Amino acid sequence: MSGTFVGMPSFPEAAHDAVRDATLRANLRHATHTIRAKRAKAVAELDDWAELREAGRQIKDHTLRHLDTYLPRLEESVVRAGGTVHWAADADEANRIVTGLVQATGEREVVKVKSMATQEIGLNEALAAEGITAYETDLAELIVQLGDDRPSHILVPAIHRNRGEIRDIFARTMSEWGRPAPEDLTDTPAELAEAARLHLREKFLRAKVGISGANFMVADTGTLVVVESEGNGRMCLTLPETLISVVGIEKLVPSWQDLEVFLQTLPRSSTAERMNPYTSMWTGTTDGDGPQAFHLVLLDNGRTDTLADEVGRQALRCIRCSACLNVCPVYERAGGHAYGSVYPGPIGAILSPQLRGTESEIDASLPYASSLCGACYEVCPVAIDIPEVLVHLRERVVQGGPATRRGKKVTLRPAKGHAAERAAMRAAGLAFAHPGALAFGQRIAARTRRFHPRRLPGPGRAWSDSRAVPEMPAEPFRDWWQRTRGTGTGEKGGAK
Amino acid sequence: MSSRDVILNRVRRALVGGPDGAPDLDAAVDRSYLVEHGARSVEETVDLLAENLADYRAIVHRTDLDGLAELLARLLAERGARSVVVPPGLPSGWLEGADPVRVHDLEASTAQDLDAVDSVVTGCAVAVAETGTLVLDGSPDQGRRRITLVPDHHICVVRVPDQVVSSVPQALRRLDPARPLTWISGPSATSDIELDRVEGVHGPRTLEVVLVTGSPEGHGC
Numbered sequence A: 001m002s003g004t005f006v007g008m009p010s011f012p013e014a015a016h017d018a019v020r021d022a023t024l025r026a027n028l029r030h031a032t033h034t035i036r037a038k039r040a041k042a043v044a045e046l047d048d049w050a051e052l053r054e055a056g057r058q059i060k061d062h063t064l065r066h067l068d069t070y071l072p073r074l075e076e077s078v079v080r081a082g083g084t085v086h087w088a089a090d091a092d093e094a095n096r097i098v099t100g101l102v103q104a105t106g107e108r109e110v111v112k113v114k115s116m117a118t119q120e121i122g123l124n125e126a127l128a129a130e131g132i133t134a135y136e137t138d139l140a141e142l143i144v145q146l147g148d149d150r151p152s153h154i155l156v157p158a159i160h161r162n163r164g165e166i167r168d169i170f171a172r173t174m175s176e177w178g179r180p181a182p183e184d185l186t187d188t189p190a191e192l193a194e195a196a197r198l199h200l201r202e203k204f205l206r207a208k209v210g211i212s213g214a215n216f217m218v219a220d221t222g223t224l225v226v227v228e229s230e231g232n233g234r235m236c237l238t239l240p241e242t243l244i245s246v247v248g249i250e251k252l253v254p255s256w257q258d259l260e261v262f263l264q265t266l267p268r269s270s271t272a273e274r275m276n277p278y279t280s281m282w283t284g285t286t287d288g289d290g291p292q293a294f295h296l297v298l299l300d301n302g303r304t305d306t307l308a309d310e311v312g313r314q315a316l317r318c319i320r321c322s323a324c325l326n327v328c329p330v331y332e333r334a335g336g337h338a339y340g341s342v343y344p345g346p347i348g349a350i351l352s353p354q355l356r357g358t359e360s361e362i363d364a365s366l367p368y369a370s371s372l373c374g375a376c377y378e379v380c381p382v383a384i385d386i387p388e389v390l391v392h393l394r395e396r397v398v399q400g401g402p403a404t405r406r407g408k409k410v411t412l413r414p415a416k417g418h419a420a421e422r423a424a425m426r427a428a429g430l431a432f433a434h435p436g437a438l439a440f441g442q443r444i445a446a447r448t449r450r451f452h453p454r455r456l457p458g459p460g461r462a463w464s465d466s467r468a469v470p471e472m473p474a475e476p477f478r479d480w481w482q483r484t485r486g487t488g489t490g491e492k493g494g495a496k
Numbered sequence B: 001m002s003s004r005d006v007i008l009n010r011v012r013r014a015l016v017g018g019p020d021g022a023p024d025l026d027a028a029v030d031r032s033y034l035v036e037h038g039a040r041s042v043e044e045t046v047d048l049l050a051e052n053l054a055d056y057r058a059i060v061h062r063t064d065l066d067g068l069a070e071l072l073a074r075l076l077a078e079r080g081a082r083s084v085v086v087p088p089g090l091p092s093g094w095l096e097g098a099d100p101v102r103v104h105d106l107e108a109s110t111a112q113d114l115d116a117v118d119s120v121v122t123g124c125a126v127a128v129a130e131t132g133t134l135v136l137d138g139s140p141d142q143g144r145r146r147i148t149l150v151p152d153h154h155i156c157v158v159r160v161p162d163q164v165v166s167s168v169p170q171a172l173r174r175l176d177p178a179r180p181l182t183w184i185s186g187p188s189a190t191s192d193i194e195l196d197r198v199e200g201v202h203g204p205r206t207l208e209v210v211l212v213t214g215s216p217e218g219h220g221c
């Protein structure tokens, strides 16, 4: 994946800088704690949360296991409904396809709905290189784009910015991109939202080309689904003449009925709402309503390599709700930028090293960006066992072994400088060899914590140097969980 | 080899072998989750819809068919609307007595044209009580998607109880995937500033919902 932030330091270094940034930590802490309590409440409203979570897991696993059946089925359905389907093996190819499609319309600007896939492939930069301006229209993306910044959260890419900072960015830079911010702009969220509304409106109304991702694609019907809040998605999906959607091949579900699971679990897991304000569903093109040209670009870019790993492939179940970020003690302290990828937090720690491989220093260090507390697994609406995959990837980093890269089987050599971990992993391997051993292993670790060094060896040292993050909890997370059941910080398990 | 073949070959190679052998394509997913949450009477379901709509800051009104035209006229007047977009198939009586200029959504109307209109009045396809959601499917009484997006004030009429279901699974069963669908839960909002919900970004900032009883045709959707 070409979306590596250039010159990115490895996780421990980046995390070290971030944990010292008091504003960043305060912003993150405030935001993640707010959403945690709300999510727990939204989830608790549904008595069948555990069943929905299990069904979500099964649907995604089933789809992945039969991707070679469902992808052609989707293609057929989209084409039947008037769309055109393109296949992109990697980021460069996807960027070439999209750039070509935009050029064919003769337009020099496009409006974009927030999409992880297009960030992953660096589409905005690729378009800019051809003289095409991409306007981000999601409020948080706009904040990131105007602030010449990088996203730090899946759902709220500007989560590291507080209202005061956002106000300053708007006041300073909106005029460079279009309609300036109002003279007397204050930092109240309603005024900031209003400033964004005015700034973007002229762009929506004149846009001829829209670019989106999708949360779901339905193989049987060819339907694409975008879940959003602000209405910028509806604008981009409805007003332009041409719509180009870039979607990872794992976003597929087989049937229309399958949506009933994810439309219940996604909003509650991500924004803690019973339902998000707007969900758009479209199937190909509709005469006289919306874009008359629709292109779907199906993106691999490391996904099939991830699929080839029997332990790691569960990361492809992810529906990008960001619940795992919001509960992660490491994310809360280190911030999203430390992960050096558009996918931060626990999911990023297992997805980026699989999509990109573990050759770079940042990717080799990502599987260590966790204290293995298990909170991410507890809240995940598709039950991805993130700690299990982390441990698996640590093993791969320190011991090397078979992997798949760009469709070819390769044997990875053990990473240099990870000798200490190799020993540690052999021990940990015992605890993680069996499913369910995690909770046990953690309790052992916590109960023997006086034997653990205050500074971790090897790359872990940089980690423990920046403190606060991977300290062994006095009480293991799961014990605490069992004991408090939602009293503590108000959190309550997603899995009941 | 085309990229299509490259990707599909990679998928097939990734899936060979494995502990589960050749899994069954027809294997059923365990759908033991609920079809709806809790048992409610028809009336209670409509009440829940009203409650959840209001919880996400939609303004909810109730009337019967006889009072509908008068209510719509009053809501538009209170809003100070000078113009209102009318979907091609809006029942003719609904806007009888309303003052604003009717704007018909023509093929040639641009987004800028719509931006100059104050309000829009539509019906809906189905409403979901548990989530406080309205679904539009582009039927003639709802019009194409842009007319409920660009004007800043949307009044949506829901025929109760016919168009109301309890849950998301029930709503999906009633909907046709071939139509463009818009699910609306409250006015546009954002959680992008410190993860706190603020109403009013790009979609209509005021959403009014009229729950109307008594359907003359005697059927729902």
Ligand code: SF4
Binding pocket: A269, A317, A318, A319, A320, A321, A322, A323, A324, A325, A347, A376, A379, A380, A381, A382, A383, A384
């Ligand atoms: S891994 Fe699970 S919790 Fe994290 S973003 Fe993906 S679906 Fe959500």
